[in-house]
Amino acid sequence: MYLFADDAKLYKTVLCDDDHDHRSLQTGLNALQQWSDNWLLELNANKCKTVFYGRNIDHGYKHSLHSAELENIFSIKDLGVFFYPDLSFSQHCKEKTNKAHAMLGIIRR
Numbered sequence: 001m002y003l004f005a006d007d008a009k010l011y012k013t014v015l016c017d018d019d020h021d022h023r024s025l026q027t028g029l030n031a032l033q034q035w036s037d038n039w040l041l042e043l044n045a046n047k048c049k050t051v052f053y054g055r056n057i058d059h060g061y062k063h064s065l066h067s068a069e070l071e072n073i074f075s076i077k078d079l080g081v082f083f084y085p086d087l088s089f090s091q092h093c094k095e096k097t098n099k100a101h102a103m104l105g106i107i108r109r
Helices: 023-038 090-104
Strands: 002-004 007-009 049-051 071-073 076-078 081-083
Antiparallel strands (some): 076 081
16 A cells, blocks of 8 residues: 555556456455544545556456445546556646646647
């Protein structure tokens, strides 16, 4: 788990076929839920998302927190950086360039 300010990232690295077991990630979510309950720290399950990176990803598995199913999303913005499943930054660069042009009053077609 990675923590920064009030954000937490729970992740599972998949290096081989045996690592594709999504139950271990759900086990981590259950432990996080138990920890938050023990410390009376309420987690907002509506703000929690799942995102998958890499090739040949099975998006059919659903994870849950506090009995709420977590939404699977295609991309996420984290600390100002857009992350996409192929881990390419081309879309991020395009969005930042467009924002800079908009701030300068340049209209791109």
